[in-house]
Amino acid sequence: xxxYIVRKLLLSIPILLGIVTLTFxxxxxxxxxxxxxxxxxxxxxxxxxxxxxxxxxxxxxSRQFWNILTFHFxxxxxxxEPVWHLFLRKAPISLAIQIPAFFxxxxxxxxxxxxxxxRRGTILDYGITFLAxxxxxxxxxxxxxxxxxxxGGWLQWFPVAGWSPGFFYALHFxxxxxxxxxxxxxGGGVRFYRTVTLEEIxxxxxxxxxxxxxxxxxxxxxxxxxxxxxxxxxxTVVVLPLLFTGSLILERLFxxxxxxxxxxxxIHAQDQPVVMFIVYVTSILYLFMLxxxxxxxxxxxxxxxxx
Amino acid sequence: MPTPLLELRNLxxxxxxERGQIRPVQGVSLSIFPGQTLAVVGESGCxxxxxxxxxxxxxxxxxxxxxGGEVLFEGRDLxxxxxxxxxxxxxxxxxxxxxxxxxxxxPVFTVGEQIVEAVQLHQNVGTREAYQIAEQAMHDxxxxxxxxxxxxYPHRLSGGMRQRVMIAMALSCQPKLLIADxxxxxxxxxxxxxxxxxxxxxxxxRGMAVMLITHDLGVVAExxxxxxxxxxxxxxxxxxxxxxxDSPKHPYTEGLFRAIPRLGRAGGRLQAIAGTVPNPxxxxxxxxxxxxxxxxxxxxxxxxxxPELREIAPGHWAACHHIENFGQKPITPPTxxxxxxxxxxxx
Amino acid sequence: MTAALDSPTGILRDAPPTSIxxxxxxxxxxxxxSLASLIVVSFxxxxxxxxxTPFVKDRIDQSYSLDNAYAPPALRQTLADGSKTISxxxxxxxxxxxxxxxxxxxxxxxxxxxxxxCTCAISISIGAVLGLIAGYFGxxxxxxxxxxxxxVSSIPWLLLVIALAYVIQNIQMVNARxxxxxxxxxxxxxxxxxxxxxxxxxxxxxxLIRGEVIxxxxxDFIVACRAMGLSEGRILLRxxxxxxxxxxxxTFSLSSVAYVQVETVLAFLGLGITSKPSxxxxxxxxxxxxxxxxxxxxxxxxxAILVLSLALNILGDALRDALDPKLHGVK
Numbered sequence: 001x002x003x004y005i006v007r008k009l010l011l012s013i014p015i016l017l018g019i020v021t022l023t024f025x026x027x028x029x030x031x032x033x034x035x036x037x038x039x040x041x042x043x044x045x046x047x048x049x050x051x052x053x054x055x056x057x058x059x060x061x062s063r064q065f066w067n068i069l070t071f072h073f074x075x076x077x078x079x080x081e082p083v084w085h086l087f088l089r090k091a092p093i094s095l096a097i098q099i100p101a102f103f104x105x106x107x108x109x110x111x112x113x114x115x116x117x118x119r120r121g122t123i124l125d126y127g128i129t130f131l132a133x134x135x136x137x138x139x140x141x142x143x144x145x146x147x148x149x150x151x152g153g154w155l156q157w158f159p160v161a162g163w164s165p166g167f168f169y170a171l172h173f174x175x176x177x178x179x180x181x182x183x184x185x186x187g188g189g190v191r192f193y194r195t196v197t198l199e200e201i202x203x204x205x206x207x208x209x210x211x212x213x214x215x216x217x218x219x220x221x222x223x224x225x226x227x228x229x230x231x232x233x234x235x236t237v238v239v240l241p242l243l244f245t246g247s248l249i250l251e252r253l254f255x256x257x258x259x260x261x262x263x264x265x266x267i268h269a270q271d272q273p274v275v276m277f278i279v280y281v282t283s284i285l286y287l288f289m290l291x292x293x294x295x296x297x298x299x300x301x302x303x304x305x306x307x
Numbered sequence: 308m309p310t311p312l313l314e315l316r317n318l319x320x321x322x323x324x325e326r327g328q329i330r331p332v333q334g335v336s337l338s339i340f341p342g343q344t345l346a347v348v349g350e351s352g353c354x355x356x357x358x359x360x361x362x363x364x365x366x367x368x369x370x371x372x373x374x375g376g377e378v379l380f381e382g383r384d385l386x387x388x389x390x391x392x393x394x395x396x397x398x399x400x401x402x403x404x405x406x407x408x409x410x411x412x413x414p415v416f417t418v419g420e421q422i423v424e425a426v427q428l429h430q431n432v433g434t435r436e437a438y439q440i441a442e443q444a445m446h447d448x449x450x451x452x453x454x455x456x457x458x459x460y461p462h463r464l465s466g467g468m469r470q471r472v473m474i475a476m477a478l479s480c481q482p483k484l485l486i487a488d489x490x491x492x493x494x495x496x497x498x499x500x501x502x503x504x505x506x507x508x509x510x511x512x513r514g515m516a517v518m519l520i521t522h523d524l525g526v527v528a529e530x531x532x533x534x535x536x537x538x539x540x541x542x543x544x545x546x547x548x549x550x551x552x553d554s555p556k557h558p559y560t561e562g563l564f565r566a567i568p569r570l571g572r573a574g575g576r577l578q579a580i581a582g583t584v585p586n587p588x589x590x591x592x593x594x595x596x597x598x599x600x601x602x603x604x605x606x607x608x609x610x611x612x613x614p615e616l617r618e619i620a621p622g623h624w625a626a627c628h629h630i631e632n633f634g635q636k637p638i639t640p641p642t643x644x645x646x647x648x649x650x651x652x653x654x
Numbered sequence: 655m656t657a658a659l660d661s662p663t664g665i666l667r668d669a670p671p672t673s674i675x676x677x678x679x680x681x682x683x684x685x686x687x688s689l690a691s692l693i694v695v696s697f698x699x700x701x702x703x704x705x706x707t708p709f710v711k712d713r714i715d716q717s718y719s720l721d722n723a724y725a726p727p728a729l730r731q732t733l734a735d736g737s738k739t740i741s742x743x744x745x746x747x748x749x750x751x752x753x754x755x756x757x758x759x760x761x762x763x764x765x766x767x768x769x770x771x772c773t774c775a776i777s778i779s780i781g782a783v784l785g786l787i788a789g790y791f792g793x794x795x796x797x798x799x800x801x802x803x804x805x806v807s808s809i810p811w812l813l814l815v816i817a818l819a820y821v822i823q824n825i826q827m828v829n830a831r832x833x834x835x836x837x838x839x840x841x842x843x844x845x846x847x848x849x850x851x852x853x854x855x856x857x858x859x860x861x862l863i864r865g866e867v868i869x870x871x872x873x874d875f876i877v878a879c880r881a882m883g884l885s886e887g888r889i890l891l892r893x894x895x896x897x898x899x900x901x902x903x904x905t906f907s908l909s910s911v912a913y914v915q916v917e918t919v920l921a922f923l924g925l926g927i928t929s930k931p932s933x934x935x936x937x938x939x940x941x942x943x944x945x946x947x948x949x950x951x952x953x954x955x956x957x958a959i960l961v962l963s964l965a966l967n968i969l970g971d972a973l974r975d976a977l978d979p980k981l982h983g984v985k
Contacts, residue, residue: 018805031821032828121369137911137963139918141937142956149944204410210365211405212425212476213398215390226415242810249922253941267820267923279817283809290808302460303414 004298008291019283020069027276028064033057034272038077051077055273068280074273078266083277086262091244093163094251094258097174098243101181106236109186110228113193117201118220129194135187144253147180161255177254181247189235196231200224230301237293241285310382311338312516313362313401313484318376320354320361323369329587330374331357333540336616339484344510344517346531346548348524348563350584354540355520359486362518363397380484399429402477406489408469412461418445419457422476429480444475449505467498471505478509485510486518491526503530524567528552536560539585539595542616546623556625558600594628602629688972694965698763705764714761714931718743719752724948727755747950750943755936759954762933766962769847769917770910776852777909778902781859786898788860789867790890799860807857815916819850819925842930847920851913859905866898900977907970911963918959933959 027034035051043051052058056067056074067073076083112132116125152160158176200206201224209219244259251261259278266274298304320332331354339345347355360366362378364385378385385396397403405411412421422441426432432440438457445453448471461469470490477485487506491499507530510517519530527534527548534551536544536559544557555561562580582599585591591598597609606629614626704710718741719725727747730738743754788799806814823846832838841848870876871894879889914933920926921934933955940952 014801015804015808018801019808022805022809026817026821030825032824036828037824133964133967134960137960137967139915139933139937139956139959139963141918141922142952142959145937145941145944145952146956149949153944204405204407205413207365208405208411208473208476209413209424211363211397211403213394213396213428214424215394223413223416226413230415249919252922263816264923267816267925270824275817275820279809279813282813286810287808301415303462 001295005291005295008294012287012291015287016284019280019287020065023276023280023283024061024065024068026279027272028057028061028068031272034270038270038272068276073277076266076274077271078269078274083274086274087244087259087277087281090257090259090262093256094260095243096170097177097181097250097256097258098247100174101178101185102236102239102243104178105182105185105189106232108182109189109193110232112186112190113197114220114225114228116190117194117197118216120198120201129191132187132190132194135183136191138184140184141249141253143184144180144250147176147183148253151176161253163254163256173254173256177250177256181250192235193228193232197224197228200227203227230297233296233300234293237296238286238289241282241289244282244285309340311379312341312343312381313339313518314377314379315358315362316377316379318358318361318378319374320357320366320371321374322371327588330590331540331587332361335376335537335540335542337535337542337545339516339518341483341516342510342514343532344519344530346519346521346527346534347537348521348527348534349537350522352584352587353537355537356488358537359403359488359518359520362486363401363403364393365403395429398425398477398482399480400482401484401486402480402482403486403488404470404473404477404490406492408466408473408493411473412469414461417458417460418464418472419459422457422472422479425476426479440479441475444479445472447478447509448472448475449501450475466494467501470494470498470502474502474505474509478513478515481513482515484516484518486520488520489522490519492521492523499526506530524563536563539590540587541595541613541626542624543596543627544623544625545616546625550620550623554620556619556623556630557596557627558602559596560625562599562601594626685972688968691965691968691972694961695969698962698965699767701760702763702767705761710757710760710764713743713754713757715753716743716757717752718754719748721752723752724748724750724943724946725752726948727950746954747948749936749939749951750948755951755954758931758936759933759958761931762936762955762958765842765844765927765930765932766914766917766959768841769844769851770913772844772848773851773855773913774906774910776848777854777856778859778906779856780853781856781905782863782895782898782902784856785860785863786867786890786895789864790871790886790894792868796864799864803857803860806854811854812916812919814854815850816920816923816925818854819846819920819923822846822849823925838929842932843928844930844932847917847926850920850925851916855909855912858909859902862901862905863898866901867894870894870897904970904974904977907966907973911966911970914959914963 031037033048033052034055034057035048038055039048039051049058054074055077056064056072059067073083075081076086079086112128116128119125148160151157159173161173163173164170201220206219206223209223210216214223248260248264250256251258252264255261262274263278265271266278315335315337318332318335319330322329322331331352333354335354335358337345337347347358349355357366357371361371361373362380362385366372373386376386380396380401385393388396412418419438419441422444423434423437426437426440427434430437430440442453442457445456450456450468450471456464461472464472474490485506490506491502494502503526506517506519509515517530519526521527531548533547534545535542536551536557538559544551544555544560546556551560552564555564559580562578565578566580568577580599581601585595585598591610593608593610593612594600594603594614597603597606600609603609608628612628614628616624616626617630619625619630718731725744725748728744729740731741731744732738742756744756746755746759749755749758784799784803788796809817826846876889876893879893884893917926917932918934918937921932921938926932926934926938936951936955940948940955943949943951
């Protein structure tokens with residue numbers, strides 16, 4: 001197993017280098033001088049030069065490449081502190097919303113998918129599938145704005161936006177974002193898991209189980225579900241890094257000072273170090289999660305052997 | 308006159324699809340007696356698998372449904388049972404094995420877990436005892452080292468081994484009737500012979516009845532006591548195996564025999580049956596075989612009226628309007644004389 | 655031993671032979687819901703094409719209100735002399751500058767179509783070409799292209815699109831040279847969006863086509879082509895590419911939905927379409943309007959996107975059911 005993991009890690013080095021290269025090309029080669037962009041057109045050359053030094057762009061390109069590779073990022077132009085510190089401060093806030101939303105969403109998706117697949121062709125099936133497609137078709141921003149307006153502004157059930165530390169206050173502010181995030185994201189999963197479940201339901205082993213005398217319900221929850229978990233695993237582990245970045249739209253609209261809001265503000269403010277950091281680190285984490293998924297796959301699916 | 312273990316009376320099944328209704332099984336009647344092997348023969352699409360699945364009521368609700376008829380098992384109509392009662396029958400009184408051992412076992416559970424599931428559904432035993440029963444069942448079907456094998460996953464076993472596991476699972480609760488839907492079609496020829504031999508042995512030991520569905524007449528000759536020939540949703544001939552092979556009455560059965568190559572008899576072309584199996588959406592009017600029938604030439608009766616299954620000779624039924632008019636020539640059975648002698652000696 | 659041999663003419667004569675395209679169209683038209691979706695999409699295309707004409711173009715910046723203020727949806731427009739006429743301009747209300755939401759939403763259709771078509775052109779070109787080459791030639795070319803798309807797909811797509819749009823917009827900002835006026839007029843500032851989407855979304859298609867080509871290249875009919883003396887290029891273009899068309903078609907219809915949705919996100923970030931109205935911009939503008947109870951601009955843009963996305967989703971699903979043999983039986 002250890003050898004397998006090591007081998008996987010080694011094989012992913014070219015891609016790692018690819019990510020470094022892509023980040024480098026995008027932000028250091030193709031992008032215009034970040035100092036100029038940040039400061040605007042009306043600064044003197046001396047001020048620009050000082051900015052460049054701060055941003056680390058006054059060194060030769062090869063040195064910049066090396067900096068990226070070794071995780072040497074400049075400080076945020078807006079906050080004047082290392083992005084890593086910003087991350088540690090803001091990520092927990094994002095997680096406070098993303099983690100509950102993730103689990104609720106997954107649970108609901110699986111439940112609905114199983115329900116609908118076992119009642120294929122009925123009105124329930126068509127109805128829920130239609131709602132799922134509807135949910136996927138609504139632009140996310142409209143959904144957030146709309147719910148804010150209706151539930152926050154009009155009905156006044158929840159606060160429209162805002163955040164405060166402290167557990168119960170946070171719950172109060174997090175409720176609506178979590179609900180809305182789940183509603184927006186649930187559609188795609190329901191459809192996908194429904195398809196997967198239907199494929200498994202049509203398998204021969206389900207017929208064998210029924211012929212043995214297993215009830216329809218037990219067949220679904222034991223036999224089919226066991227096989228459905230495998231693609232579920234591939235899908236979910238891979239999105240875990242995104243939980244940290246939070247949803248930029250969600251956080252900005254609901255005034256939650258999380259990491260997603262930071263990304264949003266940095267784009268508006270041309271704070272390139274932050275943008276670069278987020279893109280780079282998220283990709284590395286994502287790649288890492290893909291490897292974790294592969295390893296978990298070998299543990300969960302008996303058919304897959306370490307190769 | 309012994310009572311049949313399983314009796315199908317006029318069973319008809321329909322499938323309601325978007326493009327209309329099809330009837331893969333129409334008016335099928337047959338009986339299986341305790342300890343007997345009934346072979347159901349026919350080409351792909353003739354309705355034999357659907358018939359078998361509907362005995363255990365495994366045809367999916369929509370779009371399939373029972374149009375009429377009865378399925379009497381030990382006198383009880385299975386079609387009238389509740390789902391819960393039916394589950395008690397499945398796997399315990401009637402068991403079924405399928406064609407594709409590769410996909411018929413759940414890949415994420417060990418074979419032991421799957422056999423134990425069957426055992427614990429129908430017998431009130433703890434887990435350890437269930438595993439013992441499972442290992443015994445695996446031993447009975449000829450799997451070496453069952454104590455170790457019981458913890459294997461299906462993909463680690465060969466096709467023949469998997470089919471043995473299926474048989475072990477089916478037989479673990481001592482069913483009275485085993486339905487085998489083309490159990491050897493997907494296996495290598497040498498394994499085929501082993502599996503069939505195994506089934507014969509188990510059947511003799513347990514006095515179990517077997518409904519053997521196949522398209523292979525050689526398998527029929529060596530294993531069956533009685534044969535039902537199906538064509539396009541109907542039974543066209545029904546007889547004891549020797550009677551069928553000695554004098555097939557229905558033109559379709561005759562055609563089947565003439566199309567088989569025979570060892571030890573040189574020369575002569577294989578005669579195929581002209582035409583193809585009809586599409587279930589568009590069965591011909593009247594006798595379903597009449598467009599391909601070599602005997603009927605433009606006969607109005609065959610084109611209009613479906614022939615009933617009639618007892619032509621004692622214990623030998625056929626569905627054809629013109630049987631009495633045909634000259635009866637005995638046809639050499641498609642197996643060697645030694646095997647024929649063995650079949651005769653068994654009955 | 656099967657007992658009866660098929661006769662030489664034993665093909666089930668069920669239906670006349672048809673090409674895949676005709677089959678797909680037949681299936682689409684046959685079912686009511688996909689037919690409805692087809693009609694809806696055609697309607698959008700019509701509106702979009704109409705919006706290229708001055709008929710719509712001239713009305714997007716016009717003020718329809720007497721005092722440049724917003725107004726709720728109404729049937730009649732109040733003119734300068736106090737009279738009221740039925741005018742479509744007010745049917746969806748007026749935004750906070752008195753402009754007609756109706757005409758701007760119609761114009762949004764044009765932008766959406768432009769984005770969808772141009773982005774697909776770019777991403778399909780890149781994805782299909784790379785997929786075909788990688789799958790067919792194998793070897794180091796395949797390794798290189800695989801490395802390329804593995805790298806690009808390691809970055810979460812939305813993040814990549816945003817980053818690319820960010821960079822492209824900065825380039826445009828710093829670049830003093832403005833584009834020729836007809837380009838600016840035609841694209842209406844959507845080049846950022848189109849490039850950001852097109853240059854990033856080719857990965858999925860590339861993978862699928864590569865997989866399909868790998869399956870195809872060892873099939874007997876391809877070997878037969880080579881035996882006949884056809885050049886590799888000709889085989890690729892005339893024999894392999896047509897067999898991947900169904901993948902391209904399905905991907906096209908399902909991806910277009912994402913493009914429209916991401917445009918709204920980019921608009922929200924300030925990276926979207928700048929000079930002309932688009933649905934994303936309308937939604938972004940409506941952020942402030944909602945505070946004053948002005949809901950109609952948000953509603954109009956949302957409904958426009960919703961209906962189009964729904965229709966494209968249904969159409970894409972129907973196409974996939976019709977064209978992808980693997981999924982037959984699973985809806």
